[in-house]
Amino acid sequence: MPVLLLKVVNGVAETPLPSHIQREDLNNLREGVDCTNKYFQGTVTLSYPLTKLADGTDFFKIVLQDLSNSCTRINSINVLMYGKMAEDCSKVLSHGDNFVIAGFKLVKSPTAAEDGRHDCHLEVSEDAGSAVYIYANPKRIAASETLSMSVAPKYAYTSLNQLKDGTIVNLYGVVKFFKPPYVSKGTDYCSVVTLVDPSNAKLTCTLFSGNLDSLPKIYKVGDVVRFHRIKIREYNGQMQGITSGGFASLTFDGTVGTPIVPRTSSKVYTFTDEEVKTVKELRAWAASNLSISGPAAKLSGVQPMLFFDLTCQLIGKAKVDGSSFLLKVWDGTKCPYPTWKVSVEDRELEGEKGLLYQLQNLTADILVYDNHMQLAKSLKIGSFLRIYSVHAKQGSADNEDGSHIEFHLHGGTCYGRGIGVLPESNPEVKELKEFLESMDLEESQDMESVSSLELEGTSNSVADLESHLQRCQQLPVTVLTDHQDLKNTDLKTILNSTAPQQYRIRAKLRTYHPQKLYQSVKLHCSKCNSLQEVPAGDDFDFNLQGSAVTAPNTELHSMSWYDSIMWTTQDQKQRKIVIHFVKHDELLQHPKDTLVMIEGGTLKEMWKLTKRFKCVIPVRSTEDGLQLLDLSSPFLLQGNVTYYGCKQCSTPKPINSLSPLAAEQQPSWEPTEIAEVLGIEPLQYVFVMKFTLVDGTAPLNAYLFDYEKFFQIPASEILTSNYLQQKMEMTMNTLCPPGRKLDDLPWLECFIKSYNVKDETKHQVYYQIFDTTVAEDVV
DNA sequence: GATTAGGCTTCG
Numbered sequence: 001m002p003v004l005l006l007k008v009v010n011g012v013a014e015t016p017l018p019s020h021i022q023r024e025d026l027n028n029l030r031e032g033v034d035c036t037n038k039y040f041q042g043t044v045t046l047s048y049p050l051t052k053l054a055d056g057t058d059f060f061k062i063v064l065q066d067l068s069n070s071c072t073r074i075n076s077i078n079v080l081m082y083g084k085m086a087e088d089c090s091k092v093l094s095h096g097d098n099f100v101i102a103g104f105k106l107v108k109s110p111t112a113a114e115d116g117r118h119d120c121h122l123e124v125s126e127d128a129g130s131a132v133y134i135y136a137n138p139k140r141i142a143a144s145e146t147l148s149m150s151v152a153p154k155y156a157y158t159s160l161n162q163l164k165d166g167t168i169v170n171l172y173g174v175v176k177f178f179k180p181p182y183v184s185k186g187t188d189y190c191s192v193v194t195l196v197d198p199s200n201a202k203l204t205c206t207l208f209s210g211n212l213d214s215l216p217k218i219y220k221v222g223d224v225v226r227f228h229r230i231k232i233r234e235y236n237g238q239m240q241g242i243t244s245g246g247f248a249s250l251t252f253d254g255t256v257g258t259p260i261v262p263r264t265s266s267k268v269y270t271f272t273d274e275e276v277k278t279v280k281e282l283r284a285w286a287a288s289n290l291s292i293s294g295p296a297a298k299l300s301g302v303q304p305m306l307f308f309d310l311t312c313q314l315i316g317k318a319k320v321d322g323s324s325f326l327l328k329v330w331d332g333t334k335c336p337y338p339t340w341k342v343s344v345e346d347r348e349l350e351g352e353k354g355l356l357y358q359l360q361n362l363t364a365d366i367l368v369y370d371n372h373m374q375l376a377k378s379l380k381i382g383s384f385l386r387i388y389s390v391h392a393k394q395g396s397a398d399n400e401d402g403s404h405i406e407f408h409l410h411g412g413t414c415y416g417r418g419i420g421v422l423p424e425s426n427p428e429v430k431e432l433k434e435f436l437e438s439m440d441l442e443e444s445q446d447m448e449s450v451s452s453l454e455l456e457g458t459s460n461s462v463a464d465l466e467s468h469l470q471r472c473q474q475l476p477v478t479v480l481t482d483h484q485d486l487k488n489t490d491l492k493t494i495l496n497s498t499a500p501q502q503y504r505i506r507a508k509l510r511t512y513h514p515q516k517l518y519q520s521v522k523l524h525c526s527k528c529n530s531l532q533e534v535p536a537g538d539d540f541d542f543n544l545q546g547s548a549v550t551a552p553n554t555e556l557h558s559m560s561w562y563d564s565i566m567w568t569t570q571d572q573k574q575r576k577i578v579i580h581f582v583k584h585d586e587l588l589q590h591p592k593d594t595l596v597m598i599e600g601g602t603l604k605e606m607w608k609l610t611k612r613f614k615c616v617i618p619v620r621s622t623e624d625g626l627q628l629l630d631l632s633s634p635f636l637l638q639g640n641v642t643y644y645g646c647k648q649c650s651t652p653k654p655i656n657s658l659s660p661l662a663a664e665q666q667p668s669w670e671p672t673e674i675a676e677v678l679g680i681e682p683l684q685y686v687f688v689m690k691f692t693l694v695d696g697t698a699p700l701n702a703y704l705f706d707y708e709k710f711f712q713i714p715a716s717e718i719l720t721s722n723y724l725q726q727k728m729e730m731t732m733n734t735l736c737p738p739g740r741k742l743d744d745l746p747w748l749e750c751f752i753k754s755y756n757v758k759d760e761t762k763h764q765v766y767y768q769i770f771d772t773t774v775a776e777d778v779v
Numbered sequence: 780g781a782t783t784a785g786g787c788t789t790c791g
Contacts, residue, residue: 178786179786183783184782184783185782185783185784186781186783186784187781188782188783190784192785192786193786194786204785204786206783206784206785208782208783208784235785236785238785240784240785242784242785307789323790323791324791367791369790369791389788391789393789393791408789410788410789410791411790412789413784414786414787414788414789415787415788416786416787416788417788
């Protein structure tokens with residue numbers, strides 16, 4: 001048991017002592033008395049310097065006086081502390097502190113005759129299971145924090161679902177929403193922060209401070225924070241956090257694998273392995289439970305009409321009028337749309353004129369309003385900013401340059417609207433700086449002319465669409481990728497010929513099956529040639545829950561080639577989730593290059609992990625080691641693709657077989673490579689469709705068996721992409737427009753082959769389309 | 780010493 005500081009408010013400790021220990025009077029401390037569940041409480045009247053015993057153990061002696069017992073002749077006792085407890089106490093102790101000593105050993109005092117104190121002394125050490133509680137006022141606690149980063153004050157942290165009205169607590173949380181500090185209508189800066197934690201509770205905190213620096217340095221959703229001494233109140237039926245005296249915060253980047261460096265204004269703070277562990281756990285939890293894909297964007301990725309967060313450098317600023325202020329910024333990329341230029345008086349414009357001129361085509365003019373003006377005015381040219389919730393507003397078309405994009409930071413702080421200054425040490429700033437410095441500005445000037453040309457070429461009017469459709473009716477909508485020299489054969493001739501043979505045909509697609517396109521996606525084993533349905537997501541989840549029943553085997557955690565983190569969900573199920581991060585060269589890599597393995601996660605959690613990590617492998621614990629799940633579950637998730645293995649042709653190997661791949665110089669984590677070392681025969685996604693083709697001579701059913709070539713859409717990705725599904729639907733509508741007469745259908749040019757399928761009872765000829773693709777301008 | 784704000788986009 002450690003040394004704990006107990007905070008005293010109005011004479012009462014906020015955290016009670018453990019209930020199993022009882023106070024013992026000095027009088028009753030006698031040799032032979034069982035002191036197992038007793039504690040002694042007294043005030044420090046004397047302490048001796050910390051020394052070391054002959055064997056190197058730290059040793060610290062203090063004298064405690066029991067003032068509550070004034071009628072006793074002897075009212076003080078020596079306390080001897082050993083080891084870490086001695087060191088910890090010596091650092092935080094100050095005279096007059098009220099100490100509680102529990103789990104002590106009562107030993108006859110050799111010095112009682114000389115010092116006139118109790119004839120026994122108390123011996124304590126962490127090894128003996130002792131505990132020291134020190135009652136301290138908030139100032140003392142703050143002061144003790146200044147003493148050391150690595151020692152003592154042990155804080156208790158309250159999970160967000162345990163908060164009680166009127167308490168002052170310490171807590172950890174992951175930022176779900178925040179308003180960067182802004183000038184309040186009172187005297188202080190204000191920042192609103194909403195936190196979540198694995199208890200799935202949510203807490204919105206309103207933080208005030210006259211000192212901008214003492215508010216948490218949150219840069220994005222997903223950051224992890226530690227708040228000390230935050231007051232909990234009930235407001236509108238919900239718990240609310242608010243700054244109280246002595247409020248202090250640490251903020252950490254929430255990205256798994258990045259260095260755990262606290263951002264804080266405090267010069268000194270407690271920061272031990274415990275903190276590191278907690279931050280790691282929260283990062284891992286957030287990675288699979290919190291969607292952090294915010295509205296961040298580069299100027300090149302701006303979406304008209306939407307709001308986004310822009311990380312940029314300030315190169316100019318100017319007062320526009322009483323309610324708006326102009327910021328000229330750049331991020332090295334070019335907005336693909338014409339952007340507005342806000343005209344200001346030359347004398348109002350601050351910034352280096354040469355640079356402003358040079359960067360004019362890469363600069364975004366952002367007009368900030370009302371409450372944001374004050375902060376905007378104070379910004380230094382050259383500083384790096386994150387401007388939150390910038391509105392990319394579609395300008396009015398009656399302007400001379402047609403419709404353009406305007407950038408506004410509207411008044412108010414809804415949705416976290418505001419401006420944050422990023423320090424140069426911020427990794428994203430470093431990245432941006434490097435990028436800006438590496439930019440060849442001459443080239444970007446050229447790019448400017450190119451991209452405006454491109455813009456002229458890409459209008460998307462209704463008229464364009466019509467002419468596109470007409471073109472589709474004249475030219476074939478599919479083309480051959482080979483065999484162009486062959487002549488066409490009519491369908492009737494083909495049907496009357498013996499198989500196998502190959503033909504070039506020109507035909508129309510009368511109908512196709514299945515009509516529901518997602519039903520056309522199957523899994524194919526190229527080894528045993530079997531076809532099977534893609535398992536439904538809920539089957540997978542069911543299987544995962546089955547595997548979660550076996551408790552994670554902690555002996556398998558954090559081996560030489562991976563680091564593991566385990567936590568328990570705070571819901572009723574109390575599900576245990578373990579994530580194993582595969583290391584490379586002893587180090588965790590950038591998340592985008594990292595393979596993670598997960599035990600006990602749900603499908604949803606895994607999809608979230610795939611957004612951040614290179615690959616995700618669902619695993620389960622066995623006595624012998626980590627294993628893949630049953631092959632009804634995928635053996636790998638990567639990007640948008642869930643990879644399955646063939647049950648018949650695979651011989652799954654233990655997960656340890658992956659470790660040689662991790663040891664490679666640059667692990668590529670290719671699915672085929674992963675499958676091979678794990679003994680998996682991977683199944684391939686394929687579109688299987690039946691086309692009914694007509695050419696006026698006879699109808700012919702031909703099968704399409706396509707991984708990607710025909711539709712130019714990877715079959716493996718279509719089930720997880722709305723965009724690709726829409727694209728495929730459009731393609732099919734072009735090949736076979738619904739509601740059209742036969743005459744109005746477009747022509748397809750295909751290459752087909754006939755083949756025989758025989759069994760005991762019958763013999764049939766089938767046809768398959770190959771070496772054919774949808775025409776370029778149809779896709 | 781109290782107050783500020785108390786998330787859920789836009790007048791421009």
